[in-house]
Amino acid sequence: MTREDIAEVLDNIALLLELKGENVFKTRAYKNGAEIVRSHEPDVVKLAKDNQLNNVAGIGKALQEKIIELTTTNKLEFYENLRTEFPxxxxxxxxxxxxxxxxxxxxxxxxxxxxxxxxxxxxxxxxxxxxxxxxxxxxxxxxxxxxxxxxFASHFRLGDVAVMAEILLDAVHAHPSTLRCCHAGSYRRSKEILHDIDILAATTAPAELTQYFSQLEEVEEVIACGDTKASVRLANGLQVDLRAVTNDAFPFALQYFSGSKEHNVAIRQRALKNGWSLNEYNFTAKEGATPPPTIHEEADIYKALGLDYIPPELRENRGEIEAAENGSIPRLVTLENLRGTFHNHTTASDGKNSLEEMAEAAIELGLEYLGIADHSKASFQANGLYPERLLKQVDHIKSLNKQWEGSFRLLAGSEVDILKDGSLDFDDSILAQLDYVVASVHNAFTLPEKEMTKRIIRAMENPHVTMLGHLTGRLLLRREAYAVNVDKIIDCAAETGTIIELNCNPRRLDMDWRHWKNAREKGVKCAINPDAHRLEQLQFLAFGVRLARKGWLTKDDVINTKPLNDILDFLNIQ
DNA sequence: GCCGTTTTCGGCCCGACTGTTTTCAGTCG
CATH class of the missing domain: 1.10.150.20 (5' to 3' exonuclease, C-terminal subdomain)
Incomplete structure (x- = not known):
């Protein structure tokens, strides 16, 4: 039973209790418990097994007992009984x-x-x-x-809504009454899956702005339109909410509507300790409390609460408030920090552009190096390379590199298949001739967790393997991750020095951001890789950086922030 | 059901919008 299974049970209990008309705070405790189970580090499943559950905030006696029953028996009597009451x-x-x-x-x-x-x-x-x-x-x-x-689906991938999110923000920005505006909600927090897009605007004419917004040509349908709020639906089913507030309220509203809910609850509790109640409009001091300072920007709110500024990506109540309190919020990696990237494809396997075209596009983006890692022979569906073609590509890359004289470089790699038993699709003698190796799973997705974990670990133990490609094989909203013990993989990566990829194809975004904080604390390095199959897909790097930030990663945690010479040293290339 | 430097009882975020309920309940975020 995984943490996700347990969270689902708790969420279902909350729904069933709501149906029964139970105390709303009781149902909230279950929902809250589900969120904690999903995100708590270390994994509550492990804590339950070690009998260490008693120090997790939000998990009291009753939830502890239920989680322990679930982890030990895979069942929960309380839940089974409750379920019989409703179809x-x-x-x-x-x-x-x-x-x-x-x-x-x-x-x-x-x-x-x-x-x-x-x-x-x-x-x-x-x-x-x-x-x-x-x-x-x-x-x-x-x-x-x-x-x-x-x-329509009710959920959308970040990569599928980003363009529209920017267009609509621009439209709000263009209205003459708009003083400042910004995305809020899960888009601002860079969640990989979104339910809607939130836009916040400071305006001198809120009712006019919501009217204007609900009449934009991109809008298919108006769900609601009031004096300060409009909700609309686009042609693809995506819901977009606009909130219009005064300039004074803007920082409060931005903090409030950026969420997450869990983060805000914790922030509010903190405000209450100062005797201030915090809502989307202002601080209100309770009787006898010191008056709150004047707030101009969102950062002022955090400062008033004795906290460093918390970047929106981190606001998931996963330790960011404690970090902001003790000055240990990391300086997060930015797109500008990236100097190159690994794991890209060409027409040699299933890519749509040639080596030359990919190199040109990378130079255009300002990168100093681009790693080429076409598929290996076992991925026959992707036109994977046999050793002969691979070595020919290596020679081709060497000859192309001459023209750039050190200002740019193609790196010759391979995305080698991890076979079912954990061996690799190429012999070591072939792998030794490459600049680097990405090892990925592309078949036998249904292995049990233990076998899959063992399989990947065996691949990581091969000294030729530089990094692990798309760790869980998930396709967001399409295909579940295969069963693999990510914590064990992270431990193995720390031991072997294997880099883990953050695959920034918006359909993957794998390894998941929820694991990176742990990986980082163990000293595991990340490679932000677009897995580009055509030159435009090099732009996926921007999504990768957003998710890396969400995973608490700094410039030092990301290997492809290193300049070319450092990378050549690191990979032992002359 | 959870929590605690005013507390082991009595709080727990709350405002916007809609529809129908003529003064507010339900839903949403």
Whole structure:
């Protein structure tokens, strides 16, 4: 049972308790517990096994017992009993916008509606209007929400929304009443998966701005439009929220709407200790408390609370507040710090551009080196190279390098397949002729966790392997990560000096940001690699940097911030 | 259900928006 499994059980308990009409704080405690289980370091599964759960804030006696029962028996009696009270299909109703626990319970109790399908019929034959609180507008909205659910996913990848997020921010910026504006929410925090885009604006005419925003040509549908807030939907189903506030409230609103919720709860608690209540508009001093200082910028809020500025990417309540308190917030890596990158493909395997074109694009981006790592022969679906073609490519790279005379360099590598037993797709004698080696898993995804972990560790123990490619093989919103013990891989990387890749293809973003803080603390280095299959994809580096920042990584933690000469030394290349 | 330098009881973030409920409940973030 993984931490994610446990978190899901706790989340489900919270939903079931809500349906039962339990105390909201009790349900909140379960939801909160689920979040803690997802993100706590070290892993609560390990803590439970070592009987070390008693010092985790937010996990009290009752949740401790439940987590221990889950880790030892893979079951939870309390949960099993609770589940018998409602049909499992009821959960899907929580996906419908506009339906919460109260309404779902009413639908179930009064009309026996237990699924989206049943809800749809009840809306269509209008039997639903007999319920108090379900007027004609509600029925229309529910039908619309059901349609949306069928048509669109409710989650989007960062890389799929970034362009639109920037276009809409520009549009808000262009309105004459806008004084300043910024993204907020999970986009600002660089989450890899988003539910919506949040934009915050300081304006002298809030109602005008929300009107203007809801009428932009990119807007497909207006969900809500009030005097200070507008919610719209774009053609691809993505929801975008705009908040319009005064210039004085802007820093507070920016802090508030950037989240995360967990971070804000902790920040508010801290404010309360000073006798100040903090909301999206201001500090309010309670009676007898020292008056809060004047706030001009978001950073002033953190300063007022005795904290260093916390970059938005870190605001997940994963230790950033403690770090800000004791002055140990890391100076996070930036895109400008990158000097080169590894793991890119060419037409030799499944890339769309030649060596020359990729090199030119890298130079254009200001990089000093570009690593070429085409697939190895076992990846026949990707036109993987046999040794002969690989060595020919190495020669080609050597001859191309002459023209740049040290100002730029192509590095000759390979993305070699880790075979099912952990051996590599090329002999050591071939690997020894390369500048570096990326080792990746491309088949046998269904191995049990122990075997998969052993397989990857065996590959890492090969001294020719420089770095590990896309550690878990996940494809966001498409394919689950394969079963692998990431903590063990990190430990092995620390021992063997193997670099772990942060694959910045927005469909992968693998290894996950949640593991990097741990990896960094153990001294494991990161390579931010675009895994570019065409020259435009070198731009993926920007997503990689965003996620590296989210993983607390500094310039020193990222190997490809090193200038060319240092990299040549590091790789032992003449 | 969790938590504690006012506390082991009594708090726990709260404002915006919508619809229908004519004074507020439910949902959302």
């Amino acid at each position: 499992p299909s009821l959960f899907e109703l929580f996906d419908i916008q506009g339906l919460g626990p109260k309404k779902i319970k009413a639908l179930y109790d009064k009309l026996n509606i237990d699924s989206v399908e049943a809800l749809k019929s009840a809306c269509q034959d209008n039997s639903i209007s007999s319920l108090r609180g379900f007027g004609t507008k509600t029925v229309d909205k529910l039908l619309h929400a059901i349609e949306l659910r069928e048509k």
